[in-house]
Amino acid sequence: MNQDEIGTITYPAHGNLYLNITNRCTCNCIFCIKNYSDGVYGHNLILSREPEVREVIEALGNYDLSEFNEVVFTGLGEPLSRLDEVLEITQWLKARDVTVRIDTIGHARLQYPGRNVAHELKKAGVDEISVSLNTHDEATYDELVQPRMYKNAYGSMKDFSRDVVNEGIKLRFTVLDLPPVDIEKCREIADEIGAEFKIRGYGGPVIN
Numbered sequence: 001m002n003q004d005e006i007g008t009i010t011y012p013a014h015g016n017l018y019l020n021i022t023n024r025c026t027c028n029c030i031f032c033i034k035n036y037s038d039g040v041y042g043h044n045l046i047l048s049r050e051p052e053v054r055e056v057i058e059a060l061g062n063y064d065l066s067e068f069n070e071v072v073f074t075g076l077g078e079p080l081s082r083l084d085e086v087l088e089i090t091q092w093l094k095a096r097d098v099t100v101r102i103d104t105i106g107h108a109r110l111q112y113p114g115r116n117v118a119h120e121l122k123k124a125g126v127d128e129i130s131v132s133l134n135t136h137d138e139a140t141y142d143e144l145v146q147p148r149m150y151k152n153a154y155g156s157m158k159d160f161s162r163d164v165v166n167e168g169i170k171l172r173f174t175v176l177d178l179p180p181v182d183i184e185k186c187r188e189i190a191d192e193i194g195a196e197f198k199i200r201g202y203g204g205p206v207i208n
């Protein structure tokens, strides 16, 4: 496998190792990096194709994983668009005692209606899930996140987040400090559901 040919699958930053395994997503956030850049930290995250599990593991093999705080499924796309691959790679990482986090938009209940995704992630050994709460209500969510594939995506995202807590996986909510977003209401939602709370940085064009 030639990572140059596929694109950036792994990239280190902030003491973590980040995984970029898909460019597919369930929404079209107006603040998405892909609207104003092709990557982060100097890495181009546009993939020419999705890497196979063995290619991701091969890329992970280039590092001493004990040097990182955690390995994080994130990148320019929704990692849980590839749930089965995420489960398999997580099992591989947990067999090596690596801490695993998934950054997600949280639409897994809609993507996989016949499956208990939070339970499967728990069984695979996922340590933490960071859900992009993004907004304090559905109307603002639909405006900023544009979940083009699903109705009631906001409510489903919160239900999935409750699943995560019920499975005993650490949950974090993140938001961007944008003018339409009521940060304090978002913080209250995090408290109510049992999530840690983080305000993400935003380096894109002005959003009013």
Ligand code: SF4
Pocket (backbone or CB within 6 Å): 025, 026, 027, 028, 029, 031, 032, 033, 034, 075, 076, 077, 078, 105
């Ligand atoms: S969920 Fe993430 S990858 Fe998908 S459109 Fe929103 S910001 Fe972009």
